[in-house]
Amino acid sequence: xxxxxxxxxxxxxxxxxxxxxxxxxxxxxxxxxxxxxxxxxxxxxxxxxxxxxxxxxxxxxxxxxxxxxxxxxxxxxxxxxxxxxxxxxxxxxxxxxxxxxxxxxxxxxxxxxxxxxxxxxxxxxxxxxxxxxxxxxxxxxxxxxxxxxxxxxxxxxxxxxxxxxxxxxxxxxxxxxxxxxxxxxxxxxxxxxxxxxxxxxxxxxxxxxxxxxxxxxxxxxxxxxxxxxxxxxxxxxxxxxxxxxxxxxxxxxxxxxxxxxxxxxxx
Amino acid sequence: xxxxxxxxxxxxxxxxxxxxxxxxxxxxxxxxxxxxxxxxxxxxxxxxxxxxxxxxxxxxxxxxxxxxxxxxxxxxxxxxxxxxxxxxxxxxxxxxxxxx
Numbered sequence: 001x002x003x004x005x006x007x008x009x010x011x012x013x014x015x016x017x018x019x020x021x022x023x024x025x026x027x028x029x030x031x032x033x034x035x036x037x038x039x040x041x042x043x044x045x046x047x048x049x050x051x052x053x054x055x056x057x058x059x060x061x062x063x064x065x066x067x068x069x070x071x072x073x074x075x076x077x078x079x080x081x082x083x084x085x086x087x088x089x090x091x092x093x094x095x096x097x098x099x100x101x102x103x104x105x106x107x108x109x110x111x112x113x114x115x116x117x118x119x120x121x122x123x124x125x126x127x128x129x130x131x132x133x134x135x136x137x138x139x140x141x142x143x144x145x146x147x148x149x150x151x152x153x154x155x156x157x158x159x160x161x162x163x164x165x166x167x168x169x170x171x172x173x174x175x176x177x178x179x180x181x182x183x184x185x186x187x188x189x190x191x192x193x194x195x196x197x198x199x200x201x202x203x204x205x206x207x208x209x210x211x212x213x214x215x216x217x218x219x220x221x222x223x224x225x226x227x228x229x230x231x232x233x234x235x236x237x238x239x240x241x242x243x244x245x246x247x248x249x250x251x252x253x254x255x256x257x258x259x260x261x262x263x264x265x266x267x
Numbered sequence: 268x269x270x271x272x273x274x275x276x277x278x279x280x281x282x283x284x285x286x287x288x289x290x291x292x293x294x295x296x297x298x299x300x301x302x303x304x305x306x307x308x309x310x311x312x313x314x315x316x317x318x319x320x321x322x323x324x325x326x327x328x329x330x331x332x333x334x335x336x337x338x339x340x341x342x343x344x345x346x347x348x349x350x351x352x353x354x355x356x357x358x359x360x361x362x363x364x365x366x367x
Contacts, residue, residue: 114349142359145340150349
């Protein structure tokens with residue numbers, strides 16, 4: 001089967017992973033800009049990172065027949081320093097113009113602080129000014145419910161942003177209902193130990209339906225699995241769901257959401 | 268799965284998932300026993316995370332309904348006001364009142 005992984009941090013993965021993904025049916029990926037596992041020391045470090053995402057990684061992926069797209073923005077874990085945020089946000093627009101950049105992301109909140117909110121507001125302003133799609137990172141663990149609600153209130157207060165062009169990621173059982181009710185797309189992340197399992201993700205499919213849902217691996221530098229979308233698809237299959245529904249969740253849905261950006265083509 | 272789509276029944280779910288979830292419950296019991304066994308158990312059991320864990324384990328025995336969502340909510344920060352600063356803070360998995 002063919003699968004699109006709409007959220008994976010390939011710069012942290014090996015070429016062996018690209019090969020495994022390609023031969024397993026994952027031929028299209030999207031990589032949001034995020035935290036590197038450590039706080040970067042300067043805005044110049046972000047410029048290098050954005051160059052890696054927009055030039056180096058698409059070329060590395062292409063060697064394995066994988067189309068690599070990305071999202072650009074300042075992640076919420078490094079948004080507490082407003083002076084750094086000013087510098088980084090000043091050059092975000094030049095990267096948004098690049099041919100494989102789908103929009104602004106992953107931006108959002110981490111601990112739900114005033115500064116994080118201020119930086120997210122700046123990103124939303126850029127999105128409105130440029131009519132960009134948005135990929136939202138929601139906080140982890142005990143901060144998720146509160147942060148998701150703050151983020152949705154911020155976006156809903158800007159009528160020029162269509163919820164249909166916003167995906168709110170890392171949704172879980174206590175946030176999915178409110179995200180769907182507000183008209184947004186939602187992402188579920190398969191991440192061993194700290195986020196969702198394939199079993200819980202398919203439970204959510206059964207409870208909330210297949211509409212406006214994208215399932216991703218978010219595989220990165222920590223304990224994670226770049227083939228987890230395929231394993232989740234197999235979980236759906238072993239419960240007896242029909243192939244067309246599996247294809248809807250793991251291929252057609254991400255194709256539909258990401259395809260709202262005219263730069264996007266499926267590999 | 269071969270053949271046409273056939274919705275599973277609850278007994279099919281029991282057959283498919285019983286053994287692995289039996290193992291998971293034993294892992295949880297073993298985790299709690301391990302805390303009891305180690306030096307400093309009383310201090311660990313007074314920790315807000317242990318207290319939260321004890322509360323959510325009880326939610327497993329609710330008769331029906333949204334146990335998963337109830338556990339997620341029970342572990343969440345219920346407040347609505349932004350934090351003054353996120354500097355040096357991380358998520359721990361359970362809300363610690365106002366003691367960030």
